[in-house]
Amino acid sequence: MKNLFDIMSQIRRIAWVGGACVVLFGAGLCAAQPIDIFAAASMKPALDAIALKYARETGQALRLSYAASSVLARQIDQGAPADVFVSASSDWMRYVHDAGVLSQPACMIASNRLVLASGTPAAVTLDLDDIMTRLQGGRLAVPLISSVPLGIYAAQALTTLGLLQGLRPHLAQQDNARASLISVLRQESPLGLLYASDVRSVPGVFVVADIVAETHDPVRYLAASVTARGEAVVAYLAGPKGREVFVAYGFLAP
Known part of the structure; x- marks a missing residue:
């Protein structure tokens, strides 16, 4: 039955x-x-x-x-x-x-693994001042940190790195990982927290900093x-x- x-x-x-x-x-x-x-x-x-x-x-x-x-x-x-x-x-x-x-x-x-990515290839230090300088008043693309897996992983990493509090007002939270990738590709966002696989699949998006795997749950x-x-x-x-x-x-x- x-x-x-x-x-x-x-x-x-x-x-x-x-x-x-x-x-x-x-x-x-x-x-x-x-x-x-x-x-x-x-x-x-x-x-x-x-x-x-x-x-x-x-x-x-x-x-x-x-x-x-x-x-x-x-x-x-x-x-x-x-x-x-x-x-x-x-x-x-x-x-x-x-x-x-x-x-x-x-x-x-x-x-998968997480990376900090940009539409321009210059490296970024995972430091609040350096990230803010690179943003130049723009926002950091990331999926919804309350529910979307990439957003949750990204929030965990930023918390571990001591960056979430300072960056929270500067996050552009989007519906899914693909939307964040497109935002970086179009340079609507100067930086984005993305999956390494997404960056690899799209020419014109560059890894500017690697996110240490131990800063977040396994993807x-x-x-x-x-x-x-x-x-x-x-x-x-x-x-x-x-x-x-x-x-x-x-x-x-x-």
Whole structure:
């Protein structure tokens, strides 16, 4: 007998996709539906590449939706039709696990590190005066420090370095890691606290200071299947083929 979590998950999922599924059944296309992956925004370059590779090898299309892990976790809990969840935070993966909507436990697929980045390559000392001089009245790009994984990691690092109090009024807090990267790329923000993988994937953004890993919690990416359809995809992400792509795009091995 299915437990209460399974039943509630199915009810939420049916409520979310009911209207669309009628159209798909009417057209006889439900069986060919792409597998839906809800993924942390910082995974976009690597997962876009993996989706192309996976489709070539298996004939199965992947449909990717990117946002902050916090946003995606809440959507999945509310019944959004995800088959796979990829999170940049173990806390938000735990949130989905505790909601009882996963078909299998999560596994770690990659890790990352933090850097201070800029649209100009001149190095910056992790000192309040030097950072303020570089900002020149502008703001430091960082995702929301209360909920977005990169923002949380960044706040931990700034606190450890004794910089958060002085920099808090000068933070430009944004919806996700990708938004902060674009802000630095466009030089709307003179500096940003970003993932090293994001900087590597975008020409025109430079690492100007490395953030010591011990200043914040480990940056770990986890993947889990929400439905049985997603289980093979999670195995692919966690396997050697997925790992090869993640490393090529600047992520660290699990």
